[in-house]
Amino acid sequence: MIKNYIKIAWRSIVKNRFFSLLNIFGLAISLSVAILLLTYGRQELSFDKHFSKESNIYRVYMQTTPTYNNENWVQLPNAVAPTMLAEVPEVKSAARLVKLDFTGTASIRVNESNFMENNIYLADSALFNLFDFKFIEGNRKTVFSNPKSVVIAQSKKEQLFGKQEALNKEIVFNQRDTMIVSGVFQDLPLNSSIEGDIFTNIMDSWMGKDIYWSNASYETYCLLSPTANADQVAHLTTALINKHVPADEQYYTQFFLQPLAKVHLYSGHLKHDASSRIGNINTVKTIFILASLIIAIACINYMNLATARSQKNAKEVGVSKVLGAKPYEIKLRFYLETAIVSLISIVIGLLLACALLTTFNNMIGTSINIASLLSLGNLAVLLCIWLAVTLIGGSYPAFYMARIPSLSLMKKWDNKNVASELIRRGxxxxxxxxxxxxxxxxxxxxxxxxxxQDKDLGYKPTQILTIPMRAITKVDKYESIKQSLLSISGTESISTLQTYPGFGESGKTINAAGAITEGLPVRTCSSRGEVVQTMGLDLLAGSDLPQNISPNDTVCYTLINEVVASYLGFSNPADAIGQPLKSEMMKKSVIVGVVRNFNFSNLKDAIGGYVYYRMNNPSESYRYFVLRYNTANTSTYLDQVRAVFAKEQPEVAFDYQFLDDxxxxxxxxxxxxxxxxxxxxxxxxxxxxxxxxxxxxxxxxxxxxxxxxxxxxxxxxxxxxxxxxxxxxxxxxxxxxxxxxxxxxxxxxxxxxxxxxxxxxxxxxxxxxxxxxxxxxxxxxxxxxxxxxxxxxxxxxxx
Amino acid sequence: MIKLQNIFKWYHVGGTRSYVLKDINLEVDPGDFISIMGPSGSGKSTLLNLLGMLDMPDEGKYYFMEEDVFALKAKRRTALFQSHIGYVFQSYHLIDDLTVYENIETPLLYKDLPGKERKAIVADMLDRFGIVGKKDLFPSQLSGGQQQIVGIARALATSPTLLLADEPTGNLNSKQGEEIMQLFKQLNEEGVTIIQVTHSEKNAEYGKRTIHMLDGQLR
Known part of the structure; x- marks a missing residue:
């Protein structure tokens, strides 16, 4: 029977080539996109599930006080991990993680070659055990036994050292620190939230050794004993605040534990996530909804096209009924036809998906490969889709056809059925x-x-070039580079800044001199040079930061925006000039200028307080040359800039970024x-x-x-x-x-x-x-x- | 074999009943060969559909082999129909996408016969109607007369005791028509009860008796 039906179905598909092609084509295109989306969605859901201790690993985050808008931060004081480990018995292991210089960027030098790296972390060695690092060179337990050790990912090793063994080779960071490779680990799968290419020992640095509860910069993961209750542990950790932190220094109120399984998709409410691989459960939901929608539309199409041929099918159904076919047999026949069409479509759809993979990856910014597209799990999903399309797409035609009376053979069958007409239009x-x-x-x-794009940001980000300069170790070198850059025609002004707007400023609080309230959280940027001119800021009152200050000057000069000025109670910007200020930078701070509010973050956020400051020996170093240039030929200009660095800093990799990019x-x-x-x-x-x-x-x-x-x-x-x-x-x-x-x-x-x-x-x-x-x-x-x-x-x- | 009692069928046209069948009483004995004649719209086809259990009357009783057909459940009626009745159409109504062989096999599939038995019966039919050479052709590759022969072979595959034919020669030329009627006559002699609707006096004469219909009534 079934064989017979398949035969009929196949022949009718072949005979009605036009409609069949229309149908298969429509289904295949829709399915190929649905397949890609589902693969992507499944990849997102698979994040971090492959770690063997996954169910017992938690990321710690904290809730800040109302001064910081009760935000939840994943970056914690570096005291949290060691204190948890020492004082909460359920915590079996804990690791801190922080990007080198908070940006993860450094120029490194290996065998006379320079590389600019963007993915460098400082970490506790416990991290390697927590996340199943597999070392192909070196030993997991001992990689950080010696000081100045560094471990690198296998792919990075191949880039830096080629086929040679990397163990015990030297890597020089920013012309300052010489590290010895003590291990090479297999790259973590792309669906891991941990993503560093290079790890150095946090215990080599003050960042790991100097335990403090103030500055919050460290992502913290912990491993609990299998029997532990995470809420209980979070509670115990919260209790550490009152124990270790004086009440007037507590700017966070509570610690939480986030299961590793939720880190990738459920971190939307958390600030300061360092990982670039942060997903969003809503995106995943949207993707599944879109995929379902596409399949639904394709099914609808199928139904419409299938029932549109009902006139032709009516005869066949009528004959079958006269010959004794039962309604279920008629239904079966149309379900089978749907099954064949959808199977062909799925196969074509899968091929199409393979062909579209690169385009899709570029568009969505994913890295799905053919292997995961054709993985067993995915094929199982396809099987489900096939069944679903067959059942949904086949349902209406099947029931519709099964209702055709055998009398349709005797009379002209009147298929102007109001209900089906309505459904079809619907x-x-x-x-x-x-x-x-x-x-x-x-x-x-x-x-x-x-x-x-067209919005006036309050500063002028076009024609600004930023160049990392952490590798410059001497002040006179810095001065000579600056002079060389200024001598290039087209350079309008140069500042050296902690950072450019929106990327790694420090979070501090500002207050009126003598005030006792908590103050206004602001972003601060340590600066040198003509900031107003370079950034294209709109100076409302006062002047730019001073160009030259004497080496024993102990004042912190600040350039504030309107938000800060009005918080301090100056409705007229001019009134603020020369006024003292209470800041975390220096006891004695003074306002030298007020600039119009500018969008230093993106346009999703309201403009907050921003402070550029100039002082001797700032705690935040200058990390970027920021050049404002004006030239018709950017590439020539860039070549000239590159040449300056090549001459002045031959042992440092040159890297740059246009601010508008x-x-x-x-x-x-x-x-x-x-x-x-x-x-x-x-x-x-x-x-x-x-x-x-x-x-x-x-x-x-x-x-x-x-x-x-x-x-x-x-x-x-x-x-x-x-x-x-x-x-x-x-x-x-x-x-x-x-x-x-x-x-x-x-x-x-x-x-x-x-x-x-x-x-x-x-x-x-x-x-x-x-x-x-x-x-x-x-x-x-x-x-x-x-x-x-x-x-x-x-x-x-x-x- | 068949007994129709006071069959009425009507449509409502603007509030009044318009009768298609009006008080039909008819008895058919096994081995009969009946021709139903009458002008267009006289109710011939409706009567035939009723006999074939494809349509229902609004009033009246239908006994088929002592069973009250309209009192039966749909399933039982289908079973009764399947095992006793074969249908032949004016426009053949072969399934276009199936070969001659497969067309004849179809009703056997619906009867859930095992493959071997089906093969034997189909082979028998092909042989009996002299269409062995055409078994792999599709309906569109046959002439009208040949298609109708396949239609009859298909109707007879389940060895029905009653063959209903709605103008079986209506779409055929006279020579083809004659062949079909000869075939009917022969089948009747072999014991199959036949009821046919026809417009042609000549074809009607093949039957043992002729019923005339006018305006939904037997005359």
Missing amino acids: LVVFQFTCSIILIIGVLVISLQMKHV YIRKQYEVENRTNKVISAFSILTIFVASLGLFGLAAFTAEQRKKEIGVRKVLGASTYKIVKLLSGHFVLLVVLSLIIASPIAWWLFSKWLQDFTFRIQIPWWVFLSAGALALIIAMFTIGYQAMRAARVNPVNSLRDE
């Missing part, structure tokens, strides 16, 4: 609603991103979202059009006779096209009416993330509707024209 409305929502989304996101990168997620949504809207529109195409074919077929009669009565082709297209236009309009409020709600919510955002303009909805309508008209128009041109003699002839 399906089209659903598809177009999805498409229109996505089109609106693309427009809104593009407009917002344009707004972001950095700012653009801040919106990478949004730009990516935009690309993804664009791709999806094109996809859904395409697939929806396929469905509409089928439906139009169906209608034209159904109304063949009516069209014939109308033509005999003298209707023109135009009139008939109008007649056939009319109600589809209504469907699209209906879709627009349904889609608009949903899209408005959805994308208003998306815009909420931005403090600086656009209002969604009304024309966005109209253009989305118009676009959908135009596409629909093209799709239907073809079928309508064809139907309208048929010679009525043919359509009116009976049997």
